[in-house]
Amino acid sequence: MGPSDKTIGRLSLYRRLLAAMRDDGASSVYSHQLATLARGTAAQVRRDVMSTGYSGSPTRGYDINQLLDHIGEVLDGREPEGIALAGVGNLGRAILAYFAGRAPNLSITAAFDTDPDKINRVIHGCRVYEMHDLPAVVEREGIKVGIIAVPAEAAQRTASVLISAGVRGLLNFAPVRLWSPDGVYVEDMDVAMAVERVAYFARRGVAEKESVK
């Protein structure tokens, strides 16, 4: 049945932590070291690593490069994938900057906006197309992942167009609930809701923090 949502999220985090350790010159890591950084337990790290099919060594722990390879085999697709970004406002530009200069396996290959001043420009290495051309570009490039960074009132319309053009997964920054057909995965990144959670747990304080994990 494949790894769960949580496992995928943790592997993604391990990859980031491992890459940072490798850049610092480390070549191997123990489960408890990774657990400390990931705010988890050593046993959980071992279980997650096992799910990738990689085995560490009792005396030397996990080889960072080999572990990165195995995590990549789980998380990454066979070939490089493009992402479509809808909306090049402040948020859209921040997202483009975020992805600029990262590993090319998963990168934003087309951005879309309605503002004539932005259309046909290249921002952070990504070409900005007219929103009207979205279906043609997405279909032509075979893009399967979309990011919604348009205003709330345009979010559902934009999502529907992306899905019609063949997109199978959406990351939604707009503070609205998107309707999507079966087979299309939607993940919401809702700043206001996240801030509410943070404020709640900040208020509750230490005693409750432990129970959150």
Place this chain on the structure above:
Amino acid sequence: MGPSDKTIGRLSLYRRLLAAMRDDGASSVYSHQLATLARGTAAQVRRDVMSTGYSGSPTRGYDINQLLDHIGEVLDGREPEGIALAGVGNLGRAILAYFAGRAPNLSITAAFDTDPDKINRVIHGCRVYEMHDLPAVVEREGIKVGIIAVPAEAAQRTASVLISAGVRGLLNFAPVRLWSPDGVYVEDMDVAMAVERVAYFARRGVAEKESVK
């Protein structure tokens, strides 16, 4: 022991959905209606609502206004709370725009940056202070929640300053793992990791989507 992390997140979502329904003129809602919108089950909605101490009516379901009040009593603090925003780049401005014109119970009351062109300006209704003044302003206003929207290399330093100034909860947008002492709640909003998850599930397709929930 108080509601769990997940419950808090769902209540936050219900509040948004209920507010939208109320704006559409609805006055009551049934558990299964709310469940459909929240992509959950009716039983789960009932359990969550029960945890707020509010009871619906068998024939009329939940009164939207009363339910909103009860959710507010769980999620909101006694008095209005301020938020400190560190970093007024593209992402910071997007966050400010996001919060502008929302309910004032939880709002960004102070923003900080190092760029002289931004300091002392008012952006989306929020005053931008010099980063150097952060401890004084945060302490003076009794701010307990911070948002990290600075570049990755400045994130830990900024977080430490916020925590020293009294902040007890952080929402971190920087793609680095922050160290924080016990009693300080940190939530990461990591765009790259979210995109990886979306790409993974987009690739896996329908069959797996159900198991994700």
Place this chain on the structure above:
DNA sequence: TAGATTGTTAATCGATTAACAATC
């Protein structure tokens, strides 16, 4: 070897689900 790690299995914990009685 001794020791700290690894993978593996059994026990625990918690949340979700399903079934039921109570209510308007």
Place this chain on the structure above:
DNA sequence: TAGATTGTTAATCGATTAACAATC
């Protein structure tokens, strides 16, 4: 009343934790 809802309880499911044997 009949019916669809509500709160409540028991059963199920899954993930996490703890304990152990295997490995270098």
